[in-house]
Amino acid sequence: GAETWSILEHNDINHVMLVGVHTNMCVLGRPFGLRQLSRHGKDVVLVRDLTDTMYNPAMPPYINHFSGTDLIVEHIEQHVCPTISSEQVLGGKPLRFRLDRRPHIVIMIGEQEYLTRVTLPEFARQQLYADYRVSYVFADSENPNYFHDIDQIADADLLIVSVRRRTPPVAQLKFVRDHIDAGKPVLGLRTASHAFSLRNNSPPSGHTSWESFDGEVFGGNYQGHHGNKEKDDERTLVWRSSPPDAPLLAGTNLQGETPTTSWLYKTSPLRPGTNVLMMGRVGQRQPHEPVSWTYVHQGGGRSFYTSLGHPDDFQNADFIAMLKNAVDWCVAP
Template sequence: MRAFHSNLVLSFYKAPREQTDDREYDQPCRESLLLMPETPMSLSAALTLLRQFTPHYLTCLSTVLLMVASNHAVANEVLHLNLRTRAQVAPGMNQYRETLETATWQADQTAIVICDMWNDHYCRNAARRVAEMAPRMNEVLNKARSQGVLIIHSPSGCMNQYEGTPQRKLAQQAPRFQTRLPLQGWCYRDEKQESVLPVKVDQPSDDDGTIRKAVRFFDRQIETLQIKKGDAITDSAEAFYLMQQRGIKNVIIMGVHTNMCVLGRPFGIRQLVYQGKNVVLMRDMTDSMYNPRDEPYVNHYTGNDLVFEHIERFWCPTVTSADILGGKPFRFPGDKRQHLVVVMAENEYETSRTLPAFALKHFGAFFKITCVYANADNRNDLPGIEVLNQADLAIWSIRRRTFPQRQLDVLRKYLADGKPLVALRTTSHAFSLREGQPAKGLQQWPDFDQQVLGGNYHDHYPNEAKTFVQPLQAAAGHPILDGIAPSEFRVFGSLYKNHPLATTAAPLMLGRVAAAEMAEPVAWTHQRPNRGRIFYTSLGHPQSFEVPQFQRLLRNATYWAAGLPSPPLSPRTASLTQTK
């Protein structure tokens, strides 16, 4: 099928007392309406449009003129999108895993809405980030436009700059339609449907440490984004009416700010989802209004990620510009974070609850954090483990799992590439069964403990025996022990038997129980031939996460493994030292 640039002129009589465009008519009157000037439109869509008018307010269709300019024909193409959403890890758990699925959208049934990409902002860093992503966004618009996608520019509060232009008229001339729910000027959060947003916003807020008065610094859309023939300009519900007029079913939203206008504007995510559109957010072509000096005290770009996860959970999937342009998604130049992937596949010590919160609090200022959870319905499945291929650093908490070869290969490759690992407690026996053989199609890795961790797990002391641990005097000065007093302290969970360690392991901390004949190593580093930094601790009981010395140990070890100095302990203080 082909789509054409067309001029469609309707001449009609309006019925008495019919309200249209905020006017009432006491007598039938003859009017002409120019619809969709110079815009891509299929013949079937045009006929559908005509049928929409008849039952609503046309009593007589006197003249229809459809002029097809074949020299402007564009292919009615298909968009192939990779939709990222969130799925609950298990019923009753407040953890959600990333899921991916593919979708195919007809280009001529799709619109892109660009939200508030203004030419300036009271937040200097917000304005800078708009300028940084605008060139890539313009490439997306050019490619999508050539495929037949409708482009709607929505720089709120700037309509006077575009008054009288064909693009502005296109939106203004869209007829009003009945809606499934009343259209709202601003769609506020409904607490019955959506939880509180994960980042705090206090206005005025500027994440570069200075504050300009929150006044209007903008007067138009940033000029990097080209407005071309066939595009539309609006900052109101006209966008929805235009979509209805054009038979648009699918909407890609981009622009700023994700946690404010992108969600709440009359052309934003909430409104369009309420009205039944298939909506996606292009997550690498948007930015949130968030200051790391505010809760949850994480890097600005980690704040973005939290907002994306919120939207994926409550509202709609996300995509990236790579779905339109190919290649890699856009990344802000100031986003210098390493990628930390936390893998959890054990039920005994609740690390699927303790580790994500710990990671966000202590590493959110410097790392992009992705959590991978075992399948709650199949203990030997790690959905989404492929993200480990993108990781710079990993934390593993796994116990006696046998995975399919393709998943185990991802874990093996990560280590073979010489990347650093922080391993907790049961990870010493992560990939070996206590007895028997794995089911068909599943694989063990029985020498993982000795080969990778430099350990020697062979049992543990009774659960009821109290465990006390103490840094080794010989290891004093190691950065992993920084800030941990040399005195003994209590931890929880049974003491593991790991003595003797491999000669390539360097113990940092010993543990004891009253009945033990000797102390056992409970934390050490291991130097592997490929130089990948390895840290292991047999600690990790849920109550140990409340012990300050253990928190400091795990925190220091993670930064050490990443090759970074451990920042100030206060999350707020750490967030202020992030790279912008």
């Protein structure tokens, strides 16, 4: 450690990229590692695709070896220093280990109302990391129409969308369009029905909307909600409308009508070809509305949409089971 530090100081090196093994041992904890370099003022980053973790999947948390590395990288990003990937320096594509055959899920988040920047990563940690490689595309906090690392969608096997009324730059939205045109699956949560819609307003110069995204991708027909969002309003009641053996509702215990905090979206009528899994109502209001369904989108790939997604829904075991089933169904051959 002292020798490494002396070399850096003698050559006036303040910007350091660390690679190598093992991420959770030497790379992080040695005297020349990330923690010490950051603590002593060096501008240090981990090159996250050029490292590997010492982890045995037979030990807790019992996940894929490469998912273990992802968890360590996530810890480093939250508590130690930023990370980059090799193609940001060298060009080309990031390194992927030959034995890492996990399907790649990209979760695109750009909404403030339902806190999916918190709930979706936690869902992924608990439900997806064992079997999938998960990456995130977050909207910028200062420029909400700009999405960081959106080029990751080009490598996605599944795109999960939790975005509300954003109009990205044309080149950024093209990654979403290309994913769909390639026939790849899409999963939408709640505000994804109006992810790129501005209610007939014009986007800023150089940016673009996609007003028909809901219908073309999910077969949906979002027209607002039933207004039961205040604390004293009637709760939304949901129930299964699919056969008892429907695979996307396997592991759920939906018996009769179940209350949910998510206020009910107006989604009917859906496009032909949708397969409705759950319905919902508010008191005696009409019509009853589809709440969860599947569709084959305009690119020929599978899509799943649910108008649920309030933070309270992520505390509901039936919702979690349905969402995990939907991910597996979307990615299945």
